[in-house]
Amino acid sequence: MKYWSFADDFGLENLVLKTGDMPKPGPRDVLLEMQAASLNYRDLVVMRGQHGKNIRPPLIPLSDGVGVVIETGPDVTGFEPGDRVSPAFYQHWHGGPPPLDLEAGRLGGPLDGVLATHRVFSAESLVSVPAQLSATEAATLPCAGVTAWSALSEPVPVRPGETVLILGSGGVALLALSLAKASGARTIMTTSSAERAENLRSLGADLVIDRSTTDNWAREVRNATGGEGCDRVLELGGAATLASSIKAVRNGGIIILIGNVTGNNADLFLPLLLTRKLTLQSVSVGSISGFCALNRALALHEIKPVIARTIPFVSAPDAFIALEAQEGFGNICIDSFQA
Known part of the structure; x- marks a missing residue:
């Protein structure tokens, strides 16, 4: 697989494209072939090394993405190869009050994020995305989308x-x-x-x-x-x-x-x-159950996120530059992961 990583330090000059072994899913895990990712302001804070002492390189950035299931562990139910899913921003917040170690479960810091051609996630942390959305539209949901939903629900x-x-x-x-x-x-x-x-x-x-x-x-x-x-x-x-x-x-x-x-x-x-x-x-994004509720609302009302620009995976640093410059109107996304 290929992945972008802040390998030795933060800063855009330290974001490098690397090649690694294909990850293998455990008994309750799912292997995703990533299709698209989306950037949030938080990703700029992480890139600048300003998101706190618990987020340290090496780190695969970005929390918002969507992928296709290509392999499941033997104990996984509910997902099959070909399903299109997104990993939740908080990998361990399933519903109800947030866990005491809430910050420990965040994708894109301190946990490795989605800016990779392939990633393994626990099946319990994955959510099916609305069928009417494109890959880039669906990629905006885990952090930005769930945050909007929580802000109107709480x-x-x-x-x-x-x-x-x-x-x-x-x-x-x-x-x-x-x-x-x-x-x-x-x-x-x-x-x-x-x-x-x-x-x-x-x-x-x-x-x-x-x-x-x-x-x-x-x-x-x-x-x-x-x-x-x-x-x-x-x-x-x-x-x-x-x-x-x-x-x-x-x-x-x-x-x-x-x-x-x-x-x-x-x-x-x-x-x-x-x-x-x-x-x-x-509001700190929201839970996996909130993510599911958001997706039901998007499907019911046929709502689509606004995409300002898409940038290919091989040029991922340009997406950080575009977001920092506030280019366009809408979400800055990355696609062509498998090109």
């Missing part, structure tokens, strides 16, 4: 008629838009350019706020909701946006903490929280 599911504010226009935000619309919610999106704003409108966003021309987007959200604020915020920004998200949500509303692309340390005016009965809920 601590309680979004209800028809509620207003959901979604920050940004990355892979999580775009799938969350489609899922929120399917649930009957009104959607407000923020983005960084007129072009992206038009793309979001074409996907069905009810209101799009272009931050490049709007200084106070929290006020715009309140104006659009009759002064009350939205019911739920999908907070993908981090330190620089959290205070505005708190101002944009209604009393008793929910803020789902997802990303930290604008920084890790937020300076908050506590009275905005203390007197308004807000819920701040963090």
